[in-house]
Amino acid sequence: MFKMKQNSFLQNTRRNKQIFFIVAILFFLCVAAFCAFYQLGNGAVNSWDEARHGVNAYEMWNTGSKVVNLYGYVPDYWNLKPPLSFWAIEADFAAFGTSLFALRFSSALAMFFTVLISSIFVWKRHGRFACLVTAAFLPGQ
Secondary structure (H helix, E strand, C coil): CHHHHHHHHHHHHHHHHHHHHHHHHHHHHHHHHHHHHCCCCCCCCCCCHHHHHHHHHHHHHHHCCCCCCEECCEECCCCCCCCHHHHHHHHHHHHHCCCHHHHHHHHHHHHHHHHHHHHHHHHHHHCHHHHHHHHHHHHHC
16 A cells, blocks of 8 residues: 555656646746747837848738849849748738738747747757756747
8 A cells, every 4th residue: 555655656746747847838938929929019120131121021012023022122132032031021911911010920930939849859859857948048049
């Protein structure tokens, strides 16, 4: 009978550790979501890449161009990136309208999924503690 209590104690300890891990990882993912999405539509547009990407996506969206990114409604040879990020911003413009929130939503979503996928990867390779450390410190970078 003593062994049954010891086994149940060990099972409760394992269960408590699992519950703690689940609560902690959910907390850190909520912190990551907060860091990514809090006041996303407020503030000014940064005058470097953010503004240029926004103009490129907006002009591609208005003209229907799907491959060639435009700036001043002429092909933009300064920004020679593949159009995937512009497509994401265009989709956000279509979903949310032309706003700062729509301009920044894809980047914020990518940041959150980076934290999520990195945490899962680290958990599978290095364990729970490393997963919690990754989920805690990656959003602050």
